[in-house]
Amino acid sequence: MRIQSNLGSTIAMALDECPPALAERSYVKPSVDRTTRWLKRCKNEMRRLNELPDTINREQLLFGINQGAIYDDIRIEHAKEISELELDGYAIGGLAVGETHEEMYRILDSTVPHLPKDKPVYLMGVGTPENILEAVSRGVDMFDCVYPSRNGRHGHAYTNSGKLNMLNKRFEKDMRPLDESCQCPACRHYSRAYIRHLLKAGEMLGMRLLVLHNLYFYNRMMEEIRSAIEEKRFSEYKKAKTEGFSKILDE
Ligand SMILES: [Zn+2]
Structure with a gap:
């Protein structure tokens, strides 16, 4: 978080673990719990950094990252849990990492409704122009992609x-x-x-x-x-x- 603070970007991303799309459920569940614990620590650290007098961008925003591979129930539970932290925005990570487009759209259908409606939703690492149109129609606001x-x-x-x-x-x-x-x-x-x-x-x-x-x-x-x-x-x-x-x- 200190590195991101020193870079002074508009948005800082919380640290997370991105399990492979085909990871076993028994791996994904504890991984997502760890991502939540890291997110809480990132939030506290960001608050501390933004209060320091010599911080470059004291208005730096913090986005949390939803994970859960292709398990709808884990994704939904995690979305609800991180929504309570009242972050500046929410990212959906761990998609476009080997699952099909249909699986990605299904996860967006089930997960996005459980993120706050008044905060930006960012789909990480997506995608083709078609992917972007499909994701926007499911409530996504922001993207980044190398394509x-x-x-x-x-x-x-x-x-x-x-x-x-x-x-x-x-x-x-x-x-x-x-x-x-x-x-x-x-x-x-x-x-x-x-x-x-x-x-x-x-x-x-x-x-x-x-x-x-x-x-x-x-x-x-x-x-x-x-x-x-x-x-x-x-x-x-x-x-x-x-x-x-x-x-x-x-x-
Ligand atoms: Zn041109």
């Missing part, structure tokens, strides 16, 4: 019609931007053919343009999601967006 940057480095571009593999030969003479509806600097100035050429030639700029575009794509999608929720048309937005993603299957 936009890692997949960019591997030559993949997220678009409103699905994911493109820019190493594919069919883009060799394609003078269109990565995504015709995107206003990011990569799409405004460079063609698919040029970006493919950069990747093929091993020029770092190719990866950088794809990472730039993918981060822009994710940020824009989150903006669209916020507007759709405010305007009470999220389910229509989600349906249209998801249908678009399945237009091209490029894997």
